[in-house]
Amino acid sequence: MNYTTFIQPKEAAENLNNPNFLFIDCSYSLADKNWGATEYEKAHIPGALYADLHDDLSGEIIAGKTSRHPLPQKEALVKLFSNWGIDKNVQVVAYDATAGFMAAARLWWLLRWAGHENVAVLNGGKGAWTAAGYPLTNAVRSLQQKDFVASFNDNLLASATEVLASIEAGNTCLIDSRTADRYAGQNETIDPVAGHIPTAVSKPFNAKIGAEGVAEPSVYKEHFKDEYAKGNVVFYCGSGVTAAYNVLLSVYAGYPIPKLYAGSWSEWITDAARPVVTGA
Known part of the structure; x- marks a missing residue:
C-alpha cells in the first residue's frame, strides 16, 4: 500500500523493518535552529534520517529578494534525495516532534514537487508514536545512496x-x-x-x-x-x-x-x- 498524505503510527510501525520505507525526522524550531537536530540525536524513530529545515529543505537566502526559506535549487534537491536513498520504490514517512507537521509538510511538498508521490506525514508526529509505545533510538542510520529521478511539476x-x-x-x-x-x-x-x-x-x-x-x-x-x-x-x-x-x-x-x-x-x-x- 502506498501512502500519499498521512500515515497512522500503527501503520508506520508495521513497516518499521520494511526496506522500502524511509523515515525522516524533520523536527525544527524557528526560535532555535539547533533544537531539532539535538532532539533527533537524543531519540528518533529507528532508521530515521534527519532533515534540517534551514540547511536541507531551504535554498540560499538572498537579502531583499528571497523569502526566509526559499526553495532549494532543483539540482540540490535531486542530490539530497539521492544521498538519502530515495528512488521510485521508496515510501517516505516524514515526521515532526509534535503534531504541528510544519517542516514535515515542507518535505512532503518538496517531494511532490519533484514528482515523488509516495510520501506521507506521520499523523501526530513523534509524540503520537511515543504515546503508542513504539520504539525510539539514538542510533544513526548509514546513508544508502540511490538514484532519485525527478520530474518537477x-x-x-x-x-x-x-x-x-x-x-x-x-x-x-x-x-x-x-x-x-x-x-x-x-x-x-x-x-x-x-x-x-x-x-x-x-x-x-x-x-x-x-x-x-x-x-x-x-x-x-x-x-x-x-x-x-x-x-x-x-x-x-x-x-x-x-x-x-x-x-x-x-x-x-x-x-x-x-x-x-x-x-x-x-x-x-x-x-x-x-x-x-x-x-x-
Missing part, C-alpha cells in the same frame, strides 16, 4: 508576478496560512512589514489540528469548501513552510493539489510596490 508553483496579476484579475482564491493575528497585521515579530496580501482570506495552518493530529478528511473538506468553490486556489504563509501544511490538508480532504506561492509574505514585502493591507 512547476505548475504547483505561483510566482509573485502571478499573484499580483490574480489580485487585479480577481480570478484566484488566495489563502493566507499564517496565524490570524499575523494576517491582521498584529503582533508581527518575524517580518519587518505587517499585514497580508490584498484579497487573501485567513486560514491558519493550525486551525484544525489537535494534539493527536489530524481529523477525518471530511473535516478539511468542509474547512476549505468555500475557497475551492471559487477555483484557482493559491496558498501562502510567511516563508512558504506552513502553507505546505494547508496544501497537504487540502489534498488529504480530496481536493486537487493547489498552487503554492513559495516566496510568500517574506518575499512579497521585498518589493515596496506590491500592495499590503491590514485588518481581519
Whole structure:
C-alpha cells in the first residue's frame, strides 16, 4: 500500500523493518535552529534520517529578494534525495516532534514537487508514536545512496508576478496560512512589514489540528469548501513552510493539489510596490 498524505503510527510501525520505507525526522524550531537536530540525536524513530529545515529543505537566502526559506535549487534537491536513498520504490514517512507537521509538510511538498508521490506525514508526529509505545533510538542510520529521478511539476508553483496579476484579475482564491493575528497585521515579530496580501482570506495552518493530529478528511473538506468553490486556489504563509501544511490538508480532504506561492509574505514585502493591507 502506498501512502500519499498521512500515515497512522500503527501503520508506520508495521513497516518499521520494511526496506522500502524511509523515515525522516524533520523536527525544527524557528526560535532555535539547533533544537531539532539535538532532539533527533537524543531519540528518533529507528532508521530515521534527519532533515534540517534551514540547511536541507531551504535554498540560499538572498537579502531583499528571497523569502526566509526559499526553495532549494532543483539540482540540490535531486542530490539530497539521492544521498538519502530515495528512488521510485521508496515510501517516505516524514515526521515532526509534535503534531504541528510544519517542516514535515515542507518535505512532503518538496517531494511532490519533484514528482515523488509516495510520501506521507506521520499523523501526530513523534509524540503520537511515543504515546503508542513504539520504539525510539539514538542510533544513526548509514546513508544508502540511490538514484532519485525527478520530474518537477512547476505548475504547483505561483510566482509573485502571478499573484499580483490574480489580485487585479480577481480570478484566484488566495489563502493566507499564517496565524490570524499575523494576517491582521498584529503582533508581527518575524517580518519587518505587517499585514497580508490584498484579497487573501485567513486560514491558519493550525486551525484544525489537535494534539493527536489530524481529523477525518471530511473535516478539511468542509474547512476549505468555500475557497475551492471559487477555483484557482493559491496558498501562502510567511516563508512558504506552513502553507505546505494547508496544501497537504487540502489534498488529504480530496481536493486537487493547489498552487503554492513559495516566496510568500517574506518575499512579497521585498518589493515596496506590491500592495499590503491590514485588518481581519
